[in-house]
Amino acid sequence: MPTAEEIQVKEPAGRVAEAAARLDSGVSGTQSGLSPLTPALFPERGEGDDIHGEKLVLNMRPSHPSTHGVLRIVLEMDGEIITKAVPDVGYLHRGDEKIAENMTYTQFIPYTDRLDYLAPLANNVAYVLAVEKLLGIDEQLPPRCQFIRVICCELARISAHLLGLGAFAMDVGALTVFMHTFTEREKIYNLIEALTGARFTTTYTRIGGLSRDLPPGWIDQCRKFLDEVVVNFNESEKLLTRNRIFIDRTREIGVLPKEVAIDYGVTGPNLRGSGVEYDLRKAHPYLVYDQLEFDIPVGSVGDCYDRYLVRMEEMRQSVRILHQCLDKLPPGPINVPDNKTILPAKEKVLTRMEELIHHFILVTQGLNAPPGEVYFSAENPKGELGFYINSRGGGTPHRLKIRAPSFVNLSVLPYLLPGAMMSDVVAILGSIDFVMGESDR
Amino acid sequence: MNALELANKLVAQFGQLLSEPREFRGEITLVAQDAERIQEVCDFAKKELGFDYLVDISSVDNYGDDPRFTVVYELYGYGHRCHVRIKTNVGEENCELPTVTTVWRTADWHEREIYDMMGIRFRGHPDLRRILMWEGYPYFPLRKDFPLAGKSSEMPDIGFSKPAPLDGGPFVTLPGGKDAMAREPRVRVPETQSVETISRLERRADIRRAHEPDTPSAHTK
Numbered sequence: 001m002p003t004a005e006e007i008q009v010k011e012p013a014g015r016v017a018e019a020a021a022r023l024d025s026g027v028s029g030t031q032s033g034l035s036p037l038t039p040a041l042f043p044e045r046g047e048g049d050d051i052h053g054e055k056l057v058l059n060m061r062p063s064h065p066s067t068h069g070v071l072r073i074v075l076e077m078d079g080e081i082i083t084k085a086v087p088d089v090g091y092l093h094r095g096d097e098k099i100a101e102n103m104t105y106t107q108f109i110p111y112t113d114r115l116d117y118l119a120p121l122a123n124n125v126a127y128v129l130a131v132e133k134l135l136g137i138d139e140q141l142p143p144r145c146q147f148i149r150v151i152c153c154e155l156a157r158i159s160a161h162l163l164g165l166g167a168f169a170m171d172v173g174a175l176t177v178f179m180h181t182f183t184e185r186e187k188i189y190n191l192i193e194a195l196t197g198a199r200f201t202t203t204y205t206r207i208g209g210l211s212r213d214l215p216p217g218w219i220d221q222c223r224k225f226l227d228e229v230v231v232n233f234n235e236s237e238k239l240l241t242r243n244r245i246f247i248d249r250t251r252e253i254g255v256l257p258k259e260v261a262i263d264y265g266v267t268g269p270n271l272r273g274s275g276v277e278y279d280l281r282k283a284h285p286y287l288v289y290d291q292l293e294f295d296i297p298v299g300s301v302g303d304c305y306d307r308y309l310v311r312m313e314e315m316r317q318s319v320r321i322l323h324q325c326l327d328k329l330p331p332g333p334i335n336v337p338d339n340k341t342i343l344p345a346k347e348k349v350l351t352r353m354e355e356l357i358h359h360f361i362l363v364t365q366g367l368n369a370p371p372g373e374v375y376f377s378a379e380n381p382k383g384e385l386g387f388y389i390n391s392r393g394g395g396t397p398h399r400l401k402i403r404a405p406s407f408v409n410l411s412v413l414p415y416l417l418p419g420a421m422m423s424d425v426v427a428i429l430g431s432i433d434f435v436m437g438e439s440d441r
Numbered sequence: 442m443n444a445l446e447l448a449n450k451l452v453a454q455f456g457q458l459l460s461e462p463r464e465f466r467g468e469i470t471l472v473a474q475d476a477e478r479i480q481e482v483c484d485f486a487k488k489e490l491g492f493d494y495l496v497d498i499s500s501v502d503n504y505g506d507d508p509r510f511t512v513v514y515e516l517y518g519y520g521h522r523c524h525v526r527i528k529t530n531v532g533e534e535n536c537e538l539p540t541v542t543t544v545w546r547t548a549d550w551h552e553r554e555i556y557d558m559m560g561i562r563f564r565g566h567p568d569l570r571r572i573l574m575w576e577g578y579p580y581f582p583l584r585k586d587f588p589l590a591g592k593s594s595e596m597p598d599i600g601f602s603k604p605a606p607l608d609g610g611p612f613v614t615l616p617g618g619k620d621a622m623a624r625e626p627r628v629r630v631p632e633t634q635s636v637e638t639i640s641r642l643e644r645r646a647d648i649r650r651a652h653e654p655d656t657p658s659a660h661t662k
Contacts, residue, residue, distance in 0.1 A: 089572060089573065090571075090572060090573035090574060090575070093573040093574065095582060097558075097583060098582060098583055098587075098589060099589070102589050133466055134466070136466060262493050262494055262519060263493075263545060263546045263547065264546050264547045265494060265495055265496070265545070265547030276519065278519060283522055284522075372465045372466070373465065373468075373470070373513075373526075374465070374466050374468060375468065375496070375497070375515055375524070375526065377496070384496070386496060386497060386515075388497060388499045388513065388515070390499075390501050390513075398501065399499070399500075399501045399502070401497065401499035401500075401513075403496065403497040403515075407550065407554075408547060408550070408551075410550075411547060411549060411550040415546075440573060441573075
């Protein structure tokens, strides 16, 4: 296995030539890549005609089971080797950015559920943090609110990585892992349902706080879950980490060198798998991440196997963070004490004039944001989810741009795929771990 | 080294081209006066100042202002861990500026998205096609004069052929208005008349007349 230093940055064309030469020399797989049946079926075709013959254009259509949503890739293939790959995104485009310009900041929170729909809680948190940065109230958030938000983020991370790993393993032939991880995701959904009232479309956070506090007994349920999920990690790891087939399918496949990853703006576990020790939770701590102890796993080679290992370890670190949060969780309010930001309590609205006015203004006009522009990004399961808000004052953004990590991570595919075999595509896609709802917005 | 010092180095290098750094919520923003030289600025920022990571490129439609569009580059460096924003303006007539794909390859898809959504072209881009909408789609949907309901498509087989029925909501507020009244949707002329009922149109006209002197609607042609 080569070390990170030995991996050279090669452009796709070089890798295609290399793969063709490898096939010609008969090193990998069958001799010269020609099916044994070909001479019998096509006697006029000589040895080697299939390899350097015409190129085949193959559509990996939006409905292919391993494309995880509606991603289409047009592959140009020379035999079994991919010579060119053109991803086609946009099948799930809903115009979220246009919609955001036409509603108040609070009204947009449900739309963030539908970005990375495998981790809606983390999106909720990232979005309201961006708006709070614009309002300048991010320092005033009560500690309890911040801790609960961290709990939300990390639960979402475990949930997203469990699905990502399960689907990845399933794509390369290990179906059992998927069943294992989905059992645990079900428990996370139960926890989220108890917390927010919804399993999927959470809309849990509010600008300046949360929609509700933790329900009674939730902390104990969460602790119980954390004890169980670690057992599940061990089982999944036993099924994969030293599994010969899994290693053969992922090691040195889809190698993404450090420099290329940075150049393409790849973030999240994919960047760390390439050996860049960068995590927004450590580099620019938001919420209370600076009070918590955790490590950032990094890969050494940047192949599919490294990306798998990074995600596996990140889940363990998330469990570590969650334990600390549950231990340290302070009592107190969950919302900022400012009724011009957060809705006043209902009983006060019905009995007092001032609160009634605040409620009316907040619901009809939205909160009064200052003119200006901010960019805030949070470390989400897929990478850096950023919101650029351009405000001209008032309750609606003039422009809200979503920097979707899946969109940027997918843009590296034209680099990664050429030179790989057709069957490597599913492994590479699985290891990139993207969500089209976020990519297409 | 902090972001302000890096921004000052950029200003020192390019002089009049870049405005003085402005700070808001701890973020540094520079405005490049000439969009034609944005590639030069970015190249210097990457090679000399270590901004090796282009976080994002956004575009803003300042409908009614001149120049109409703003392109916003978010720069970041893994070495110094500082973030600087560079903005530049592009007019409506010659809606074009040089690409930065030669500086960062990640700019490829960001620029395609801006072209797709806003109609700003990037000169020298290797493959400037639509990315989220389909090839051949005639409009630029994130422009402010494109209605939220959508427009009827030329290709009924491919896209929907009618605007979305927005009768009864959602409230389409206009950002930037002086007060809540100016941002109120019923003050404005509806653009998708086909889905409006007569009574709704009359109501809108009444309200519009009441506010005519001080609230010229941005959407009135």
